[in-house]
Amino acid sequence: MKHTPSVQDLLFDVDQVPIEAVIGSNGSTRRISIPGKKALVNQLTGLVLGVVSRDYRVVTNKEAVKLAQEVCEKAFPGLSSVEWEAKRAAAPRTLSYAFIDLMHRTHVLNYMGTEIGKDDPFTPFLRVTNSFNGARALRFDIGFMRKHCSNGVIFEEEVATIKASHSKEALAQLKIEITSRSLPQMWDEFSKFLTSVRSITMDTAQSTQALNTVLRLPEAKPEDKKARAEGLQALSLDFSTRLTGYQKELGPNAYAVFNTLTDIAARPPDNAYFQKDRDTIEKRSGRWLKELAHQSQTTGFNLNAWLPAWEEGSSGRQIPGRN
Numbered sequence: 001m002k003h004t005p006s007v008q009d010l011l012f013d014v015d016q017v018p019i020e021a022v023i024g025s026n027g028s029t030r031r032i033s034i035p036g037k038k039a040l041v042n043q044l045t046g047l048v049l050g051v052v053s054r055d056y057r058v059v060t061n062k063e064a065v066k067l068a069q070e071v072c073e074k075a076f077p078g079l080s081s082v083e084w085e086a087k088r089a090a091a092p093r094t095l096s097y098a099f100i101d102l103m104h105r106t107h108v109l110n111y112m113g114t115e116i117g118k119d120d121p122f123t124p125f126l127r128v129t130n131s132f133n134g135a136r137a138l139r140f141d142i143g144f145m146r147k148h149c150s151n152g153v154i155f156e157e158e159v160a161t162i163k164a165s166h167s168k169e170a171l172a173q174l175k176i177e178i179t180s181r182s183l184p185q186m187w188d189e190f191s192k193f194l195t196s197v198r199s200i201t202m203d204t205a206q207s208t209q210a211l212n213t214v215l216r217l218p219e220a221k222p223e224d225k226k227a228r229a230e231g232l233q234a235l236s237l238d239f240s241t242r243l244t245g246y247q248k249e250l251g252p253n254a255y256a257v258f259n260t261l262t263d264i265a266a267r268p269p270d271n272a273y274f275q276k277d278r279d280t281i282e283k284r285s286g287r288w289l290k291e292l293a294h295q296s297q298t299t300g301f302n303l304n305a306w307l308p309a310w311e312e313g314s315s316g317r318q319i320p321g322r323n
Contacts, residue, residue: 007086010061010098014132015041019051040132042095050096050133059138061098061130068102068128071140075126076183079104084126090278097131099279101152103145122146122190124183127154127279143282144190151262153289154282196293197254200303207243207257209307214261214288215281216311218273231273238269254292261285 017039020031040049040058052058059067065086072084084102091098103125122144129139145152202210211217220232242263246256265281268274288310295301 005089005091005095005098007065007089007100010089010091010095010100011065012045012061012095013043014049014058014060015043016058017041047094049094050131050135052132052134056134058132059130061100064128064130064138065100065102067138068100068126068140071128072102072104072126075142076104076124078183088125096133097129097136099277100128100130101143102126102128124187125152129279141283142186143286144187146259146262151259151266152282153258153262153265154279154286193289193293194255194258196296197258197289198250200254200292200296201252202254202257202303203252204243204247206303206307207247207252207260208240210254210257210288210310211239211243211260211264213307213310214284215264215274215276228273231271235269235271235274238271239264258285258289261288 019034019037019039021034023030023032036054037051038054038056039051041047042049068086069084072079083105085105086100087103088101089098104123125143125145127141127143129136129141131137141154143152143154217235218232220229224232239260243256243260246259246263250256250259261281262285265278265285268276268278268281291310292306295306296303
C-alpha cells in the first residue's frame, strides 16, 4: 500500500446504490436487480468503494473520526478530548478502507528520571480502522510514537469495541465499550517493556534475523531472476543501513531493532519486494516487543532459540503475562 492520502482526502461522503446485473442475449440487454446487495460509492469521485449487504450500516470516515474522539475522551479522561486531532492517514488507492491516527497535540511521555536516564519522549496516538467493503471491522488501537523521529508502534490492540457497528442501528445508538486500561497504566507497562528490551544485547546477525522474521521478508533463491535478486539485495542494504544507524545511536540491543522496525513502518522502502503496510508492521512490532520483553525475564531464556520461533509462538493480540 504505497498510497499516502491526507486525512482530508478520506473525509468524503458515501452514496449507497442498488446493484443490477446487465444480461445480454440476441442483441438485446435487460437489467436484473440483485437483491440483498448494494454498492458504496465515493461521492467525490463516483468510484465504487465496495459491495456489501443491503442491511450493512455505513460508517463514513468522518463519523469514524468522531467516534474515535469519543473513545479518546473515555479512554483518556485526564486529557482534553479537543486536543486529539486526526493527523495521519493511510489507505489503498481504492480507498476501500483506511487507517486514521488521532494524536494528542501537547501530551508527551518520556523517560526523564527513569531507569534509562535519557530524555526519550513518546506521545500516544489512537488509530481508527474503517472500511467500506466489510473486510475490516470498525476498531480502535492505541499506539505510542517516539516523538523526535515519528516512529510509532501499536501497543494495545482493540482498546475499544463498537457494538452493532455496520448494522442497521443508527449511529446514535452505537455504544462504545472501552476495553483498555488507563493511559498511565499502559505507559507504565510500555516503558517497562522498553527498559527491558534495551537491556537485551543483540548482535547484527541476531538483529537481522529479528527484522526478517517480524517483517516476513522474502528469501533470496539461487534460481532468482536478476531483477528479483537485485531488488532483494537493495532491500537488505536499506534495512542494514537503518539498523546500523540505530545501533550507533542506541547500542547493539533489542531497542535498536525495535526502532528500526518502526522506522521501516513510518518510512517504507520503495521496493517491489516489500509490500507491507504501516498498520501491519506496527502491530507486529508491538507484539514482538511485548513478547520479547516478557520472555526475556523467564528462567533459561535463549535468544537464539526464541528469535526464529517467534512467529510460531506468537500469542497474537494477547498481552504477555495477562490472563
